[in-house]
Amino acid sequence: MIDFEYLPEVVQPSPTKIVMVVVDGLGGMKDPNVGKTELEMAHLPNLDFLTTKSSCGVSTPVLPGITPGSGPGHMALFGYDPVKYLLGRGILEGFGIGAEIGTNDVAARGNLCTLKDDGNILDRRANRIRSNQAIEIINLLNRIKIDNVNITVLPVIDYRFVLVINGPGLSSNISETDPQLTGIPIAKSLAKDEGASFTASVVNEFTDKANHVLKNRNLGANGVLLRGFSGVPTLPSFCESYSLNAGAIASYPMYKGIAELIGMEILGEAKNFKEEIDVLKANYDSHDFFFVHYKPADSAGEDGDFRKKVETLEEFDGFLKEIIKMSPDVLVVCGDHSTPSFTSSHSWHPVPFLINSKYGDGYIDTFDESSCLKGSLGRIKAEELMLLIMAHADKLTKFGP
Amino acid sequence: MIDFEYLPEVVQPSPTKIVMVVVDGLGGMKDPNVGKTELEMAHLPNLDFLTTKSSCGVSTPVLPGITPGSGPGHMALFGYDPVKYLLGRGILEGFGIGAEIGTNDVAARGNLCTLKDDGNILDRRANRIRSNQAIEIINLLNRIKIDNVNITVLPVIDYRFVLVINGPGLSSNISETDPQLTGIPIAKSLAKDEGASFTASVVNEFTDKANHVLKNRNLGANGVLLRGFSGVPTLPSFCESYSLNAGAIASYPMYKGIAELIGMEILGEAKNFKEEIDVLKANYDSHDFFFVHYKPADSAGEDGDFRKKVETLEEFDGFLKEIIKMSPDVLVVCGDHSTPSFTSSHSWHPVPFLINSKYGDGYIDTFDESSCLKGSLGRIKAEELMLLIMAHADKLTKFGP
Numbered sequence: 071m072i073d074f075e076y077l078p079e080v081v082q083p084s085p086t087k088i089v090m091v092v093v094d095g096l097g098g099m100k101d102p103n104v105g106k107t108e109l110e111m112a113h114l115p116n117l118d119f120l121t122t123k124s125s126c127g128v129s130t131p132v133l134p135g136i137t138p139g140s141g142p143g144h145m146a147l148f149g150y151d152p153v154k155y156l157l158g159r160g161i162l163e164g165f166g167i168g169a170e171i172g173t174n175d176v177a178a179r180g181n182l183c184t185l186k187d188d189g190n191i192l193d194r195r196a197n198r199i200r201s202n203q204a205i206e207i208i209n210l211l212n213r214i215k216i217d218n219v220n221i222t223v224l225p226v227i228d229y230r231f232v233l234v235i236n237g238p239g240l241s242s243n244i245s246e247t248d249p250q251l252t253g254i255p256i257a258k259s260l261a262k263d264e265g266a267s268f269t270a271s272v273v274n275e276f277t278d279k280a281n282h283v284l285k286n287r288n289l290g291a292n293g294v295l296l297r298g299f300s301g302v303p304t305l306p307s308f309c310e311s312y313s314l315n316a317g318a319i320a321s322y323p324m325y326k327g328i329a330e331l332i333g334m335e336i337l338g339e340a341k342n343f344k345e346e347i348d349v350l351k352a353n354y355d356s357h358d359f360f361f362v363h364y365k366p367a368d369s370a371g372e373d374g375d376f377r378k379k380v381e382t383l384e385e386f387d388g389f390l391k392e393i394i395k396m397s398p399d400v401l402v403v404c405g406d407h408s409t410p411s412f413t414s415s416h417s418w419h420p421v422p423f424l425i426n427s428k429y430g431d432g433y434i435d436t437f438d439e440s441s442c443l444k445g446s447l448g449r450i451k452a453e454e455l456m457l458l459i460m461a462h463a464d465k466l467t468k469f470g471p
Numbered sequence: 472m473i474d475f476e477y478l479p480e481v482v483q484p485s486p487t488k489i490v491m492v493v494v495d496g497l498g499g500m501k502d503p504n505v506g507k508t509e510l511e512m513a514h515l516p517n518l519d520f521l522t523t524k525s526s527c528g529v530s531t532p533v534l535p536g537i538t539p540g541s542g543p544g545h546m547a548l549f550g551y552d553p554v555k556y557l558l559g560r561g562i563l564e565g566f567g568i569g570a571e572i573g574t575n576d577v578a579a580r581g582n583l584c585t586l587k588d589d590g591n592i593l594d595r596r597a598n599r600i601r602s603n604q605a606i607e608i609i610n611l612l613n614r615i616k617i618d619n620v621n622i623t624v625l626p627v628i629d630y631r632f633v634l635v636i637n638g639p640g641l642s643s644n645i646s647e648t649d650p651q652l653t654g655i656p657i658a659k660s661l662a663k664d665e666g667a668s669f670t671a672s673v674v675n676e677f678t679d680k681a682n683h684v685l686k687n688r689n690l691g692a693n694g695v696l697l698r699g700f701s702g703v704p705t706l707p708s709f710c711e712s713y714s715l716n717a718g719a720i721a722s723y724p725m726y727k728g729i730a731e732l733i734g735m736e737i738l739g740e741a742k743n744f745k746e747e748i749d750v751l752k753a754n755y756d757s758h759d760f761f762f763v764h765y766k767p768a769d770s771a772g773e774d775g776d777f778r779k780k781v782e783t784l785e786e787f788d789g790f791l792k793e794i795i796k797m798s799p800d801v802l803v804v805c806g807d808h809s810t811p812s813f814t815s816s817h818s819w820h821p822v823p824f825l826i827n828s829k830y831g832d833g834y835i836d837t838f839d840e841s842s843c844l845k846g847s848l849g850r851i852k853a854e855e856l857m858l859l860i861m862a863h864a865d866k867l868t869k870f871g872p
Binding site: 072074075076080429431433444446447448449450454456457458459460461462466467468469470471 | 500501533534535536537538539540541542543553554557558559560563564580699813816817819821840841844849850
């Protein structure tokens with residue numbers, strides 16, 4: 071939680087309702103051919119209307135120049151220091167496929183790989199073996215037995231999988247078996263402290279047995295590489311910290327996973343944003359804070375498809391009207407990071423946001439990267455956004471006499 | 472003091488004079504009926520003239536979204552971390568009425584309250600008993616004797632009072648007796664560490680004796696509730712830290728109290744801002760830094776009176792001419808926090824400021840919230856303002872070789 075020790079003392083109840091819409095990968099960059107960013111290009115009548123009644127700014131997810139993954143991007147938006155509360159790769163990958171990961175489990179991200187006869191790594195991704203071929207291998211891996219623990223291997227996509235180890239006395243404080251190089255053997259996992267030696271031995275046994283069971287079968291992969299060992303961290307509760315009854319609405323498992331981890335209630339089983347809005351409507355009376363996640367903008371940005379990203383933003387704008395009609399006391403539109411189609415990836419650029427409430431100042435009238443820079447809320451750390459949202463919802467009282 | 476360990480090494484003497492005018496509650500918000508903020512509405516020829524020869528910006532008192540009390544608001548302006556150096560409620564309330572509070576004393580804010588026959592709290596504010604009625608009760612409370620300590624009860628206004636405990640071995644690390652609820656008994660004060668148990672017993676004895684002496688007297692209140700136990704903290708000296716011979720000029724006791732706490736010399740006994748300017752003139756040659764406090768803007772904002780706040784700002788503008796005539800090398804106009812008449816209270820909004828000196832850049836020509844956002848000094852933490860003031864006064868030399 072944000073480094074402000076008096077937060078519990080200034081949080082106060084208020085009968086206001088907050089809807090925080092996170093547009094994944096919201097920010098963009100000027101396309102060299104068009105001379106505009108995706109937000110500048112898009113026709114966004116509802117977003118622009120909202121802007122004239124809002125206070126705006128841009129948020130820096132972690133630090134200037136630092137490009138966040140989805141984990142840090144969201145953690146910061148929820149007011150958690152994204153560095154201090156960094157979630158492990160195994161856990162997030164597990165969340166991404168909806169894996170059940172218990173409090174004491176250890177999860178890892180795995181690659182199917184190919185090994186040469188001498189045991190050295192030939193291809194860390196097994197020639198990018200496709201999902202339909204990989205599933206047979208995953209099934210074999212799931213039959214591996216190791217004393218005192220349960221092993222679960224879950225397919226992600228193509229050569230990627232998640233390993234979940236369940237049992238007593240586990241620790242994620244072990245080294246990775248993926249050396250991230252070829253031409254050398256798979257690394258032995260080593261315990262980084264005394265309490266982790268059992269887990270390291272489990273991981274090494276799993277690796278050996280996997281290599282053994284896949285050997286000479288011609289399945290397209292004959293080894294496994296593991297990294298990002300992580301357990302479920304204990305995090306301050308979002309609901310307790312802000313005294314909110316918070317619900318999370320998302321179509322993708324990873325975002326539900328993060329929200330659940332910080333104590334939000336997962337609402338509905340929407341498959342897309344249209345269904346997410348239906349879930350919002352259905353649960354509107356029972357919660358005072360809603361995190362609603364819009365994914366398509368990020369996907370289009372990742373694909374490097376400027377036109378498509380513009381379309382996803384315009385599509386979002388249409389949906390936004392439905393949320394505006396519900397008249398939440400505070401309506402926030404923000405993003406976990408930028409995903410410019412120019413970079414075809416997440417980027418470090420600050421992300422525009424608006425806070426619509428009775429305190430909205432309407433200093434700007436267009437919602438895009440350059441306009442929001444001139445908004446009254448200026449440049450903030452994403453981690454500070456929740457404080458501003460709480461203030462606009464009358465949920466913070468005076469600090470100090 | 473601001474977290475810059477090399478401050479003592481960069482502070483240098485310079486024959487310049489600084490006048491820092493703190494307009495309490497300076498910042499505002501657009502009034503929905505008028506479409507302008509108080510500063511935008513007010514006719515401020517002197518402030519605007521000064522702006523064209525100044526460098527401007529906005530200051531965030533604590534954190535985005537956090538509304539400061541007067542204590543944190545002023546501590547930040549003087550360059551003190553407002554969270555680390557949070558002053559207790561008892562101390563500030565005591566300062567507010569000009570109470571003498573010694574280094575080893577403990578002060579608390581008190582409420583006269585009404586208790587039912589069963590001892591449960593009926594009204595935490597004794598039906599807001601008025602000062603003229605409360606004074607008789609205060610006099611009775613002042614007669615309470617407790618072994619080894621001196622008890623002083625000072626009236627504030629209506630049901631509010633300050634308790635000052637003087638004696639050896641006191642500690643403010645005790646819990647409050649005010650449960651901030653009705654229908655339950657007054658809480659026992661508990662020591663939060665071993666060294667505080669004597670103070671807790673004094674507080675409980677005072678509470679019991681107060682209830683006893685007020686019982687069945689029909690005075691309008693029959694109990695006392697105490698909170699905000701605090702002692703006088705040891706703070707870095709403002710004068711030593713900045714190598715300044717600083718004088719403070721204020722009409723309200725609280726601001727004199729804060730200034731005295733950090734080692735400023737309290738100048739004069741002005742009753743209003745006009746008299747404050749006379750005190751400034753009379754002491755102009757003897758100090759090189761003046762903190763001058765203007766209160767009326769905050770009071771009008773607290774009253775939710777847009778028109779009145781505009782008038783107080785215009786009145787201030789007239790007085791400002793007198794200060795401009797004195798030609799200080801550095802003239803600062805700033806605020807401890809915003810007090811929009813729209814909220815009728817302190818708020819979290821950043822506060823505009825100007826620094827007039829030979830370095831003034833005149834990037835903007837109007838002094839208000841939206842213009843100062845575009846000033847050359849941008850958005851700073853209020854805690855950083857003193858560094859900028861010192862730089863503009865040629866009182867900081869190069870950091871590092």
